[in-house]
Amino acid sequence: MPERNEALFNAILTGKNVDAKKFVQEALDSGSTPQDLIADSMIPAMDEAGARFEAHKFFVPQLMIAARAMKESLAVLSPLLAASGSEPIGKVVIGTVMGDMHDIGKNLVASMLEGAGFQVIDLGTNVTPEKFLKALQDNQAEILCMSALLTTTMPAMRKTIEALVAANMRDSVRVMIGGAPVTQSYADEIGADGYSDNANAAVTLARRLIAQISS
Numbered sequence: 001m002p003e004r005n006e007a008l009f010n011a012i013l014t015g016k017n018v019d020a021k022k023f024v025q026e027a028l029d030s031g032s033t034p035q036d037l038i039a040d041s042m043i044p045a046m047d048e049a050g051a052r053f054e055a056h057k058f059f060v061p062q063l064m065i066a067a068r069a070m071k072e073s074l075a076v077l078s079p080l081l082a083a084s085g086s087e088p089i090g091k092v093v094i095g096t097v098m099g100d101m102h103d104i105g106k107n108l109v110a111s112m113l114e115g116a117g118f119q120v121i122d123l124g125t126n127v128t129p130e131k132f133l134k135a136l137q138d139n140q141a142e143i144l145c146m147s148a149l150l151t152t153t154m155p156a157m158r159k160t161i162e163a164l165v166a167a168n169m170r171d172s173v174r175v176m177i178g179g180a181p182v183t184q185s186y187a188d189e190i191g192a193d194g195y196s197d198n199a200n201a202a203v204t205l206a207r208r209l210i211a212q213i214s215s
């Protein structure tokens, strides 16, 4: 059972980006896997930052430096998560919805999908329904992945699904949603095809949705 890497956890939590990258490299050198480092030490550090923010022990600047340390550490791991260039098993358009600037979880899902052999078109953050639709059409993508971290931006997921319906595209695209406040019942409510609360399960879900299309 892998354990939390305390040095890495603390470096991310306190926004020490240079140290965090060093601890990631040291852990890799001594045999840790990227997946274990992310799941056991890095995501828990972001969760702790969020809990401290909620308890008014952290403020936005502290969240920002923790997020920077997380992103820079993930950048060390991303190439290791990426697949070795065979034919893509499907095309995914991914983005964080309109009004929302959180992208760490979305980036992780994108890297893991790439690692699993999907071609990923990442539209970044603050993506409007129109931009999602255009990218789906331009790339003939089978899957749309939307991320939202704020309760106030979740309705943009419903708006995007409504826009797909209005453009007669709903039947040709499978919709996956996620992000900390999102739930399975919200996915059911807005008519999404799937939800997951982590990047590994997002890959399993995307594989299942692609298999449905091809069968």
Ligand code: B12
Binding pocket: 043, 046, 047, 048, 049, 050, 051, 053, 054, 060, 063, 064, 066, 067, 099, 100, 101, 102, 103, 104, 105, 106, 108, 109, 145, 146, 147, 148, 149, 150, 151, 152, 176, 177, 178, 179, 180, 181, 195, 196, 197, 198, 199, 200, 202
């Ligand atoms: C880092 C952070 C920030 C950073 C973001 C930096 C960045 N580049 O992303 C900064 C400082 C900019 C920020 C700003 C704000 N934030 Co903020 N932030 C966080 C924090 C601490 C961590 C988020 C994170 O990166 N988690 C780690 C990743 C890996 O987890 P994740 O995103 O959930 O993703 C995983 C799963 O959800 C899933 N997933 C994610 N997306 C998708 C998509 C699909 C399709 C699927 C299948 C799965 C999936 O897989 C991922 C990997 O396992 C959270 C607290 C928390 N614990 O969530 C607050 C939090 C989300 N923020 C919050 C708030 C309030 C804000 C601000 C409004 C603060 C302010 N007053 O300005 C602003 C809003 C800015 C905006 N318009 O977006 C609140 C939201 C409250 C709410 N219920 O709406 C939270 C919950 C903090 C809190 N406890 O109060 N934030």
